[in-house]
Amino acid sequence: MRTRLASALLLAGLVAAWEAWCRSGAVSPLVLPPPSAVAETLWGEIVSGRLWPHLRVTATEMALGLLAGTILGLGAGILLAEWPALHRVLRPYVLASQLVPKLALGPLLILWFGFGLTPTVVITALICFFPLFENTLTGLTQVDPGQRELFRMLGAGRVRTLLRLKLPSALPVILAGFRVAIVLALVGAVVGEFVGGRQGLGASIIAAQSVMDSSLIVALFVVITALGMAVYEAARGVEALILKRYARG
Numbered sequence: 001m002r003t004r005l006a007s008a009l010l011l012a013g014l015v016a017a018w019e020a021w022c023r024s025g026a027v028s029p030l031v032l033p034p035p036s037a038v039a040e041t042l043w044g045e046i047v048s049g050r051l052w053p054h055l056r057v058t059a060t061e062m063a064l065g066l067l068a069g070t071i072l073g074l075g076a077g078i079l080l081a082e083w084p085a086l087h088r089v090l091r092p093y094v095l096a097s098q099l100v101p102k103l104a105l106g107p108l109l110i111l112w113f114g115f116g117l118t119p120t121v122v123i124t125a126l127i128c129f130f131p132l133f134e135n136t137l138t139g140l141t142q143v144d145p146g147q148r149e150l151f152r153m154l155g156a157g158r159v160r161t162l163l164r165l166k167l168p169s170a171l172p173v174i175l176a177g178f179r180v181a182i183v184l185a186l187v188g189a190v191v192g193e194f195v196g197g198r199q200g201l202g203a204s205i206i207a208a209q210s211v212m213d214s215s216l217i218v219a220l221f222v223v224i225t226a227l228g229m230a231v232y233e234a235a236r237g238v239e240a241l242i243l244k245r246y247a248r249g
Contacts, residue, residue, distance in 0.1 A: 033215040042219035055223065057200040058189050061117060062231075065124020066185040070178065072125065073132025081140035081166075082158065098130045102188065106195030120192030120200070127188035128181040135177025139170025171246060175239045182235050186228045201227075 015035050021027065022034035029037065045051040076094070080087040102123050109119035143166050151161045167174075193202025201220050208216040 030212060030214055033218060037215045038218045038222065041213075041215040042222060045216070045219060051223065054200050054204045055227070057117075057197075058186075058193065058202065058224075059227065061120045061124060061189040061192065061200065062185045064117075064121045065188055066128050066181060068121065068125035069128025069181060069185070070132050073129045073177070073181070074136050074174070076129075077133045077136025078140065078162070081137050082162065087137075094130075094133065097126075102127055103191055103195065106192065110196040115196045115198055119196050120189055123192040123195075124185050124188035127184045131177040131180040131184065132174070135173050135180075136170065139173030140166050142173075143169045168246060172243060175242065179232065179235050179239065182231055183228060186224065186231070190224060 018032075019034050019036060022029065022032060033041075042051075080090060080094075105123065105126070106119065109122055113119045113122065140162075147165055147169070148161065151165050156164065189200065190202035190205075193200040194206060197203040201224050205217055205220050208214075208220065
């Protein structure tokens with residue numbers, strides 16, 4: 001409670017200082033609007049219903065991209081961890097694919113898939129892929145050799161060892177990668193909308209920028225931050241439940 005109270009007081013102090021600075025005339029409202037103007041704009045977007053369709057689109061893109069990136073990252077991590085020779089061959093290519101800026105792929109993805117949901121989901125999936133892949137690979141390759149030898153002596157096959165030993169042992173590392181991927185999923189969805197989105201929070205920011213509505217831009221930043229924090233905290237709660245259940249088992 002003390003930590004939460006201190007955090008809340010810090011936020012209140014920062015907002016108050018921001019409001020006072022803006023009202024002092026030290027900065028133009030066009031450059032940085034005061035929190036009161038941002039709150040008024042945000043409330044107007046909520047009451048009018050204009051915010052909800054864009055929030056729904058961004059959340060959908062985030063969820064679909066996260067799902068695809070998680071499946072691909074887990075699958076590739078397991079595959080390369082189980083077959084070291086394949087790991088040595090493919091890992092440089094996987095790494096090289098992550099060095100290409102995802103934003104630069106936007107125009108190409110638009111040519112392939114058109115405008116709308118699909119290119120944004122693809123960008124989000126590509127961004128989410130690597131944390132899941134790297135953490136899965138790391139977690140599976142760091143399993144205690146003594147336990148692996150014990151499973152081998154007991155006659156456990158590759159699949160049984162993977163399901164009963166390696167994946168449970170690597171679960172904390174994999175879930176940590178999933179938490180990182182959740183944050184990156186929101187970033188990917190918003191960035192994808194910057195390039196080719198017609199709806200969503202990112203597309204709304206571009207539209208607000210075109211009319212120089214700084215209050216709306218900051219209000220959308222607040223919504224994006226709130227969405228990211230809510231999803232991240234939910235993921236932390238699910239992770240705690242899974243690890244607690246695993247520890248009991």
